[in-house]
Amino acid sequence: MAQREKTSFVPAGLSALGATIYAGLLLGAESQTYVLCLLAAGAVLLAVLKAAKLFGRIGASVAANQTLFGAAMAAGTVALALVFHADPFILFLIATVLTYMLACLGLNIQFGYCGVVNFAGASFFGVGCYVAALLAKHTALPHLLVLPLAGVIAALVGLILVVPVLKTRGHYAALVTIAFALLFKTFLEVTDSLGGPQGLKVPAFKLLGWSFSKDIVVLGLRGNFYLNYIALILVLTAVGFTLARRLERSWIGLNMDAVRIDETVSACFGINITRWKILAYTLGNFYCGVAGAIFAMMLGFIAPSNFTFGDSLILISIIILGGLGSSWGTMVAACIVILLPEKFQTMQEYRFLIYSALVIFILLFRPQGILPRGVRSFGLEGGARS
Amino acid sequence: MSKDVLLAVTRLTKRFGGLAALSELTLDVERGKVLGLIGPNGSGKTTFFNVITGLYEPTSGHVVFDDSPITGLSAQEVHHRGVSRTFQRSRLLLPLSIFDNIALGMHLRQGKGLWGNLFSRTRLLAQVREFAHEAGELLAVFDPELARDMSRPVEGLPMISRRRVEICRALASRPKLLLLDEPSAGMTHDETMRLVDDILLVKKRSDDLAIVIIEHEMSVMERITDHCAVMNFGTMICEGTYHAVAKDPRVQEAYLGGE
Numbered sequence: 001m002a003q004r005e006k007t008s009f010v011p012a013g014l015s016a017l018g019a020t021i022y023a024g025l026l027l028g029a030e031s032q033t034y035v036l037c038l039l040a041a042g043a044v045l046l047a048v049l050k051a052a053k054l055f056g057r058i059g060a061s062v063a064a065n066q067t068l069f070g071a072a073m074a075a076g077t078v079a080l081a082l083v084f085h086a087d088p089f090i091l092f093l094i095a096t097v098l099t100y101m102l103a104c105l106g107l108n109i110q111f112g113y114c115g116v117v118n119f120a121g122a123s124f125f126g127v128g129c130y131v132a133a134l135l136a137k138h139t140a141l142p143h144l145l146v147l148p149l150a151g152v153i154a155a156l157v158g159l160i161l162v163v164p165v166l167k168t169r170g171h172y173a174a175l176v177t178i179a180f181a182l183l184f185k186t187f188l189e190v191t192d193s194l195g196g197p198q199g200l201k202v203p204a205f206k207l208l209g210w211s212f213s214k215d216i217v218v219l220g221l222r223g224n225f226y227l228n229y230i231a232l233i234l235v236l237t238a239v240g241f242t243l244a245r246r247l248e249r250s251w252i253g254l255n256m257d258a259v260r261i262d263e264t265v266s267a268c269f270g271i272n273i274t275r276w277k278i279l280a281y282t283l284g285n286f287y288c289g290v291a292g293a294i295f296a297m298m299l300g301f302i303a304p305s306n307f308t309f310g311d312s313l314i315l316i317s318i319i320i321l322g323g324l325g326s327s328w329g330t331m332v333a334a335c336i337v338i339l340l341p342e343k344f345q346t347m348q349e350y351r352f353l354i355y356s357a358l359v360i361f362i363l364l365f366r367p368q369g370i371l372p373r374g375v376r377s378f379g380l381e382g383g384a385r386s
Numbered sequence: 387m388s389k390d391v392l393l394a395v396t397r398l399t400k401r402f403g404g405l406a407a408l409s410e411l412t413l414d415v416e417r418g419k420v421l422g423l424i425g426p427n428g429s430g431k432t433t434f435f436n437v438i439t440g441l442y443e444p445t446s447g448h449v450v451f452d453d454s455p456i457t458g459l460s461a462q463e464v465h466h467r468g469v470s471r472t473f474q475r476s477r478l479l480l481p482l483s484i485f486d487n488i489a490l491g492m493h494l495r496q497g498k499g500l501w502g503n504l505f506s507r508t509r510l511l512a513q514v515r516e517f518a519h520e521a522g523e524l525l526a527v528f529d530p531e532l533a534r535d536m537s538r539p540v541e542g543l544p545m546i547s548r549r550r551v552e553i554c555r556a557l558a559s560r561p562k563l564l565l566l567d568e569p570s571a572g573m574t575h576d577e578t579m580r581l582v583d584d585i586l587l588v589k590k591r592s593d594d595l596a597i598v599i600i601e602h603e604m605s606v607m608e609r610i611t612d613h614c615a616v617m618n619f620g621t622m623i624c625e626g627t628y629h630a631v632a633k634d635p636r637v638q639e640a641y642l643g644g645e
Binding site for chain 1 (some may be wrong): 439440441460461462465466470471473477479480481482483486489490491493494496497498500503504507510511514515518537538539555559
């Protein structure tokens with residue numbers, strides 16, 4: 001115990017600061033050469049850190065100061081949002097990254113913890129979007145309630161697939177969810193009451209009469225309205241992150257891991273496999289639904305083309321790129337997957353090529369993901385030493 | 387009846403298509419005794435374990451455990467009744483820590499509510515500490531060095547340590563019946579002898595525990611079994627003490643092939 005308490009926060013704190021500054025520079029970068037230079041500088045920096053064997057120390061420091069590190073990263077996000085307070089595009093990017101983080105945390109519970117494959121993440125995200133649109137438009141429900149309700153409905157819609165998801169494994173389960181993703185998009189396109197292919201307008205989020213789509217003015221300083229959404233989504237993502245971590249570090253986390261690794265052994269030790277798969281699957285879809293709801297209200301407009309199978313693939317690629325089951329990995333990968341294509345924008349049609357090449361490159365050298373998940377623990381000081 | 391029967395198997399049959407892996411097997415396991423299952427490869431020993439533990443559904447026959455029928459119950463339910471097992475090829479959860487693997491055996495005593503697991507961390511961690519202490523004590527009986535740091539993942543451990551963790555995992559559930567499927571597989575002679583000592587230790591710790599062990603290493607059987615049953619072609623061809631069985635001509639024939 002004493003040994004853990006001595007682990008200093010300084011390396012973790014410095015990393016949080018470094019990551020924030022780097023993200024800030026990247027967000028603010030406009031010329032293509034500058035972006036490329038930044039990426040190169042980032043790669044060199046990582047190589048230097050690796051050569052100096054500092055990753056171990058940083059990792060230990062983060063592991064010993066989880067809460068503080070999380071708070072530092074959240075503070076870093078707030079700082080970035082304030083720096084770019086007048087730039088709607090950059091603020092929108094930050095909000096998008098945060099939303100994807102939330103949705104991917106959900107997929108991570110499904111796939112990373114319990115091994116339940118879901119290639120229809122964008123569909124459940126879409127359910128959240130449409131539920132938010134309908135509820136906000138046609139009911140007087142407080143919007144703060146619309147969010148969890150959208151999550152619940154996404155989870156309920158997910159239950160349509162629960163039998164095939166439980167009964168099939170691996171590729172077959174993947175196929176079932178892919179089929180659902182295609183069905184969902186078609187369903188939206190042909191349903192006129194949901195706007196058909198033209199989509200729907202979504203009212204802005206309101207909290208106690210205060211509309212989130214109005215710019216904020218504090219002491220004569222004007223901040224873009226996206227700041228409202230960033231604040232809200234940051235809170236949602238932080239709560240989602242904390243709950244996912246707690247889940248991972250509980251008996252439930254152990255059960256889910258056991259189910260993912262070996263169903264036969266799990267059954268022989270009395271684990272109710274169905275129960276944990278349904279829980280993981282439902283929780284994951286709930287996350288996706290909540291993320292979708294707030295995203296739709298921020299965008300103000302949704303259409304079926306936002307929820308294609310391709311979008312589901314992006315969500316899955318985030319959790320695989322980050323390292324399956326790794327919450328922090330998901331955070332990092334969400335930044336990379338959302339920001340990089342945007343930053344290569346002036347290269348037009350080549351940007352996805354460059355971005356895809358980069359993803360392949362990363363997975364080639366780190367097949368286990370950018371920040372692979374460590375050995376599962378309960379987060380006890382000193383681990384399970386007796 | 388003088389025998390205190392824990393597991394009573396009557397005319398148990400398991401067919402895979404045309405092949406009868408078990409055919410009309412009748413066999414009793416007494417409470418607190420060690421039964422050795424002997425037989426050539428493919429004689430149905432592991433199938434027997436898989437049927438008892440609910441991984442396979444029997445084609446016909448009855449299994450009564452602790453005075454209640456368990457025929458055709460799921461693996462999960464059979465475990466609830468008090469049966470734990472190890473596997474022929476060690477099946478630990480390799481990426482997980484030693485403690486997590488043993489804690490799997492304590493599954494039935496763990497809190498399963500979502501609320502308790504997510505929101506009462508203090509109580510959860512108190513239970514984790516308690517179980518970690520228990521797991522540490524159990525493991526230390528076998529190997530104090532292994533018990534010192536249970537946060538290590540099992541994938542880095544040598545085979546004998548893995549076997550020990552696997553037996554601890556099965557014992558952690560406090561079973562009435564322990565099924566050991568070839569615990570010496572993949573180990574050297576010295577390691578096997580140490581494992582036998584471990585199993586004898588297990589027996590000493592709990593009088594009531596019945597063990598069924600499948601093993602090809604005859605020296606193991608000689609040292610630890612109270613009783614042996616010899617299987618061939620899915621049925622029992624003879625039973626008795628190890629020495630009686632070893633001398634039986636039918637057994638020699640089963641192993642060496644008869645006319």
